[in-house]
Amino acid sequence: MTTNHWNSALYDSKHRFVSDFGEDMVTILAPQVGERILDVGCGTGHLTAKINSLGADTLGVDHAASMVEQARHNYPHLSFEVANGETMRFDQPFDAVFSNAALHWMKNAPAVVESIWHALKPGGRMVIEMGGKTNVQIIWTGLCDALVAAGYPRPTDSPWYFPSIGEYAGLLENQGFQVGYALHFKRPTPFEGEDGMRNWMAMFTNNILCDLSPAEQDAIISDVEDRLRPELYQDGRWVGDYVRLRVIAYRGQA
Ligand code: BEZ
Numbered sequence: 001m002t003t004n005h006w007n008s009a010l011y012d013s014k015h016r017f018v019s020d021f022g023e024d025m026v027t028i029l030a031p032q033v034g035e036r037i038l039d040v041g042c043g044t045g046h047l048t049a050k051i052n053s054l055g056a057d058t059l060g061v062d063h064a065a066s067m068v069e070q071a072r073h074n075y076p077h078l079s080f081e082v083a084n085g086e087t088m089r090f091d092q093p094f095d096a097v098f099s100n101a102a103l104h105w106m107k108n109a110p111a112v113v114e115s116i117w118h119a120l121k122p123g124g125r126m127v128i129e130m131g132g133k134t135n136v137q138i139i140w141t142g143l144c145d146a147l148v149a150a151g152y153p154r155p156t157d158s159p160w161y162f163p164s165i166g167e168y169a170g171l172l173e174n175q176g177f178q179v180g181y182a183l184h185f186k187r188p189t190p191f192e193g194e195d196g197m198r199n200w201m202a203m204f205t206n207n208i209l210c211d212l213s214p215a216e217q218d219a220i221i222s223d224v225e226d227r228l229r230p231e232l233y234q235d236g237r238w239v240g241d242y243v244r245l246r247v248i249a250y251r252g253q254a
Contacts, residue, residue, distance in 0.1 A: 003207055004064075004105070004159065004204065004206055004207040005206050005207070005210065006064035006066050006067050007066070007202075007203060007206075008043075008044055008064075008066045008067050008069070008070035009070075010199065010202065010203050011043060011044055011067070011070075011203060012044050012070065012074075014191075014192050014193070014196075014199045014203070015192075015199070015200070015203055016046075016192075017189060017190065017191070017192065018043065018100070018101050019043070019044075019046035019047050019050075019100070021100075021101075021187070021189065022046075022047045022100035022101060022129065023047070023050065025047070025098070025100050025127065025128075025129050025246070026047060026050050026051055026054070026098075028127055028246070028248070029051065029096060029098050029127040031051050031054045031055065031056035031096070032055070032056070032095075033054075033055030033056070034055065034056070034057065035055075035056045035057065035095040035096060036056070036057045036058075036059075036092065036093075036094045036095050036096075037051050037056045037057070037058050037059075037094060037095060037096045037097075037098055038058075038059050038061065038090070038094040038096070038097045038098065038119055039051060039058060039059070039060040039061070039098050039099065040061055040085050040088075040097060040098070040099040040102060040103070040112075040116070040128075041061075041062055041063075041085065041099050041100070041101070041102020041103065041105065041106075042060030042061060042062050042067070042068075042071055042080060042102075043062060043067050043071070043101075043102070044067055044070040044071050044074055045060050045070070045071030045072075045074050045075045045078065045080060046074070047098070047100055048060035048071065048075070048078060048080070049074070049075045049078060051098065052075075052078055058078060058079065059079045059080070059081065059090075059094075060078065060079070060080045060081075061080070061081050061082070061083035061085070061088060062080070062082065062083070062102075063082065063083065063084050063085065063105075063106075064082075065082050068080045068081065068082050084106075085102075085103070085106045085112045085115055085116075086106055086108045086111040086112055086115060087111065087115065088115045088119070089115070089118055089119075090118075090119050093118075093119060093120055093121040093124070094119050094120055094121065094124060095120075095121060095124050095125075096120075096124055096125045096126070096127060097116045097119050097120055097124070097125075097126045097127070097128075098127050098128070099127075099128040099129070099130065100128070100129050101129065101130065101131070102130065103128055103130040103161075104130045104131040104135070104160045104161050104162055105159070105160065105161075106161070107159075107160075107161045109161055109163065109168070109171055110171055110174070110175075113171050113172055113174075113175045113177070114175055117175050117176065117177065117251060120251040121251070122251055122252065122253045123250070123251065123252070123253050124250070124251050125180075125248060125249070125250050125251075126172075126177065126247070126248070126249045126250070126251070127247075127248050128246070128247050129244050129245065129246045129247075130162075130244070130245050131160060131162040131242070131243065131244065131245065132162055132163065132164065132165075132184045132185075132243045132244055132245030133162050133163060133164040133167075133184065133243065133245070134162065134243050135160070135162040135241075135242060135243040135244075136160075136162075136240060136241055136242065136243075137241060138228065138231055138232060138241040139197075139200075139201075139224075139228065139232070139240060139241060140158055142224045142227040142228045143155075143201070143205060143208065143220070143224050145227060146220050146223040146224045146227060147208075147220060149223065150216075150219065150220060150223070152212075155208060159205075159207050159208065162243070162245075163245060164184065164245075165182045165183075165184050165245065168182070168245060168247060169182055169247075172247070172249045176251070176252065177249040177250065177251060177252075178249060178250045178252060179247065179248075179249045180248045180249060180250055181246070181247065181248040182245070182246065182247045182248075183244075183245070183246045183247075184243065184244070184245050184246075185243070185244055185246075186241075186242070186243050187242045187243065187244050188239045188240070188241065188242065189239065189240040189242040190237050190238070190239050190240075191237070191238040191239070191240055193237075196237065196238035197221075197224070197225050197228060197232070197233075197238045197240075198221050198225065200238075200240065201221050201224065202221075209221075
């Protein structure tokens, strides 16, 4: 499968809800003045900046160069780097690793968990939210059905990793983390405007649609809208069937 193309302008203009919802996670992270905090999958940098504004020393990393470029443009006084969460290593360890709505894009989850482990000081904490098991299942089914109806093969695998609590806690414990908190919950998420579903698909499913011509993509997206409208268009707006997994885990002192 092709990797997603990250359109940072579309992300900042129409998907600001991602970082708005993530502010709750910054509260749970509770950054302390002077702590070194790594934000994995920082996107265009809004939550890194929020964490930094509370007195922490931050580094935001993202695999997409376009996102890092936009983050540097948005917050020129802060540090951002391009890094792959599955392979990243750092010279100086961090007090905490934070991530919001990003880890589900990194399909080699054991490698990500290992990277986070190496990034933390002994006693450090990992505070993350990602898509949990069954996240965007209605949208994904609608997209697969629309592709099949148009004569394309049904995708064999989704571009995302959405684990259950048990699965993810198992990965963390295998790595040596102590899991202090885990919550799996439905969080219906409104998309912005009449074109909310169309914009969401353009932003987040372009790795599936990129081999199609613009006209073919448009036809698929319109068919997906028709399929999803009865379930996901409510009171004049699109609402994504988001399910979240929140976890706090600690790297032991040893
Ligand atoms: C999410 O945040 O759950 C998500 C975003 C884009 C694609 C899939 C899931």
